[in-house]
Amino acid sequence: MVGQEHITKTLKNQIMAERVGHAYLFNGGRGTGKTSAAKILARAVNCLNPVNGEPCNECEICKAALSGSLTDIVEMDAASNNSVEDIRSIREEVNFLPTIAKYRVYIIDEVHMLSTGAFNALLKTLEEPPKHVKFILATTEPQKLPATILSRCQRFDFKKISNDDVIKRLEYVAKESNIEITKDALKLIAVLSEGAMRDALSILERCLQDGETNIDENKIKDLVGIPKLTYIHSIVKAFLEYNVEEAISSVEVVLNEGKDLNNLLWEIIKYVKDILVYKATGKLDIYNENEIEQIKKLSEEVTKQRLLYIICDLSKLENDMKWSSQKSILFQVEIIKLCSENLVETVVESVDNNNKKQDKTVNNTKKEEQISKKDKENQVENKTNIANAISGYGEAKGWKNVLAELRQNGKIMLYSNLLKAKAIELNDMTIGISFPSGINAFGKSILEKPESITELSKVISIEYGKDMRVKIIESVDSLPKKQEDSTNIIEKTANELDIPINIID
Ligand SMILES: [Zn+2]
Numbered sequence: 290m291v292g293q294e295h296i297t298k299t300l301k302n303q304i305m306a307e308r309v310g311h312a313y314l315f316n317g318g319r320g321t322g323k324t325s326a327a328k329i330l331a332r333a334v335n336c337l338n339p340v341n342g343e344p345c346n347e348c349e350i351c352k353a354a355l356s357g358s359l360t361d362i363v364e365m366d367a368a369s370n371n372s373v374e375d376i377r378s379i380r381e382e383v384n385f386l387p388t389i390a391k392y393r394v395y396i397i398d399e400v401h402m403l404s405t406g407a408f409n410a411l412l413k414t415l416e417e418p419p420k421h422v423k424f425i426l427a428t429t430e431p432q433k434l435p436a437t438i439l440s441r442c443q444r445f446d447f448k449k450i451s452n453d454d455v456i457k458r459l460e461y462v463a464k465e466s467n468i469e470i471t472k473d474a475l476k477l478i479a480v481l482s483e484g485a486m487r488d489a490l491s492i493l494e495r496c497l498q499d500g501e502t503n504i505d506e507n508k509i510k511d512l513v514g515i516p517k518l519t520y521i522h523s524i525v526k527a528f529l530e531y532n533v534e535e536a537i538s539s540v541e542v543v544l545n546e547g548k549d550l551n552n553l554l555w556e557i558i559k560y561v562k563d564i565l566v567y568k569a570t571g572k573l574d575i576y577n578e579n580e581i582e583q584i585k586k587l588s589e590e591v592t593k594q595r596l597l598y599i600i601c602d603l604s605k606l607e608n609d610m611k612w613s614s615q616k617s618i619l620f621q622v623e624i625i626k627l628c629s630e631n632l633v634e635t636v637v638e639s640v641d642n643n644n645k646k647q648d649k650t651v652n653n654t655k656k657e658e659q660i661s662k663k664d665k666e667n668q669v670e671n672k673t674n675i676a677n678a679i680s681g682y683g684e685a686k687g688w689k690n691v692l693a694e695l696r697q698n699g700k701i702m703l704y705s706n707l708l709k710a711k712a713i714e715l716n717d718m719t720i721g722i723s724f725p726s727g728i729n730a731f732g733k734s735i736l737e738k739p740e741s742i743t744e745l746s747k748v749i750s751i752e753y754g755k756d757m758r759v760k761i762i763e764s765v766d767s768l769p770k771k772q773e774d775s776t777n778i779i780e781k782t783a784n785e786l787d788i789p790i791n792i793i794d
Contacts, residue, residue: 290322290329291486292454296445297326301342304333310443312415312424314400316431317447320485324398326447327425328354331362331394334423350390361390368399373406380414383422392423400426401433408435415441449484452476452574459489463504468497470504473577477506481513514552516543521553521560522583528561528599529591533628537702540624550616551607558603564588565596599627621701629729674765676725685712685720687752694748703741706732715760715768720749723762736761 290297303309313330315323332344332354344351353359363382365375379395387393397403403411415424415438426442428434450458456475463470470493482489495512496504510517520543527536543553567573568588573581606623610616685691691712695704707722715721722736722745735741742759750757762768 290326291458292450293322293326293447296447299445300326300330300333304330304339304342309334309423311418311422312442313426314431314434314439314442314444315425315427315447316429316444318429318449318484320482320487320489321447321450322486323427323447324396326445327396327398327427328362328364330425331396331423334392334394335359335361335390353389359390361387361393362396363393364396364398366398367402367407371403371407373404373410376403376407376410376414380410383414383419387421392421394423394425396425396427398427399429400438401428401430408438412437412441450486451484452479455479455482455484455486455489458486459493462490462493466497466502468493468502468504471506473506474504474509477509481509481515514547514549516546516548516553516556518560518580521556522580522587524557525560525564526587528624528627529587529595531628533625533702536624536628537621540620544617550620551610554603554607554610554620558600558607561596561599561603564591565593565600568593568596602627618696618701622705625702625705629732675723675762678765678768679711679713679721679723679725679762682713682715682721685714685749688712691745691748691752694751695744698744698748700741700744702735703744706735707745718756719758719760720746721760721762721768 313327315327317323329344332346332351333339333342335350335354336344337348337350338345344354346352346355350359354362363379365379383393397411412435414422418424424442426438431439431444456479459470459475459478462468463475478489478492481492492509492513493504496508501508507517509515520539524536524539524543527533527539540553544550563573563576564584564587567581567584568591573584576584602623606619610619613619692704692707695707706728709724709726709728710722711725713721713723724732728736742761746757746759749759
């Protein structure tokens with residue numbers, strides 16, 4: 290038994306004093322040792338030569354129990370035997386004396402899974418148990434048990450096993466089996482198993498399956514499909530530096546290694562959370578010195594608000610991905626979003642108006658140096674002008690279809706950068722793309738790539754059923770003279786429809 294000293298001590302004392310109760314409830318999370326403890330207790334109460342309240346594991350009874358041939362210890366999984374009949378058969382059985390042991394012990398695992406009828410049947414037995422019968426009920430969800438059952442059991446709460454205890458136990462096992470395992474690897478297994486000893490041991494076993502007895506951190510990561518920390522680090526670093534190309538390419542590297550997208554997302558969320566923890570407390574347990582150094586650097590470049598924003602957003606994404614058949618698209622769009630300075634800062638600012646002054650980030654400051662006030666004013670003016678200027682043009686036909694098509698074709702960068710765009714018909718062969726709410730430098734660089742323009746014109750041409758050109762509108766000057774063109778369009782349409790029309794300028 291690891292890490293449950295509070296329980297083992299009490300139970301040993303009860304056994305030594307021969308004051309063992311007739312019903313126990315062992316409550317605790319997965320892998321905290323409930324079932325193992327139940328089995329040890331079942332042997333201890335029946336052992337012919339118990340030592341300090343522990344079973345000797347050598348007497349006839351212990352040996353039979355260990356080999357599973359002792360019929361007086363009955364293990365039952367309530368998840369699969371939860372009917373009234375299952376419990377009724379126990380009720381009939383308890384009237385008979387045990388075959389060779391002193392007590393017949395019933396271990397009922399996952400007892401919360403019993404049906405209401407089964408609980409009632411069990412209750413009757415618990416109310417008047419024969420002296421030769423003991424019950425050990427185990428559950429992960431005690432709140433699902435009727436109060437009448439709870440009140441008749443001695444309850445023991447098994448706590449999550451601490452990382453230190455898991456590590457100690459793993460070290461012991463490794464030593465016994467001549468396994469060389471690094472400190473970092475031990476730490477990682479402890480973290481992964483989240484306080485469940487059974488999971489920790491099974492990770493260790495899986496590491497040994499290839500016959501190698503040297504285990505390091507990377508071997509474990511490979512085995513459980515966790516992307517290496519260096520990748521997670523570079524992805525998060527790219528987020529924080531608004532470097533979308535770096536972020537996307539790091540993600541691709543990880544996914545090309547066959548790592549699971551959900552795992553990757555989870556690791557990213559954890560890492561960002563750890564940066565936040567470090568920023569708040571200056572402490573982190575589970576990383577080595579180099580890693581802490583990297584985390585420290587990142588934490589200095591970012592505000593708590595932005596970290597929180599990223600965590601919230603990624604958690605939402607994690608949820609959305611559960612229901613989506615297009616996980617990788619959602620994921621990539623999210624990365625682009627997180628790396629887009631404008632988007633992020635608007636939200637962050639609205640989240641945190643108060644601390645704005647105190648919590649200026651390096652990024653904010655840098656940005657402000659680059660863009661002087663005047664530039665900002667110009668930008669605003671330009672935006673308004675564009676918005677006014679394009680309002681007279683008709684919207685491009687089937688723009689939604691165009692976006693959908695781009696997404697379908699896997700042009701995610703292009704697609705997501707066009708989400709906020711307004712597409713208008715400049716004339717009968719040109720579509721103008723403008724950004725009434727502005728576009729950041731990165732978005733612009735994506736759109737201006739010749740292959741982007743080609744792809745976009747291709748998809749628009751298909752939509753229009755004829756060759757169309759694309760023009761990015763950055764300022765009012767880049768718009769063709771409106772009247773001329775709209776006159777052309779009207780004239781042309783009128784001609785096509787054979788409507789006589791006279792346009793007066
Ligand atoms: Zn024994």
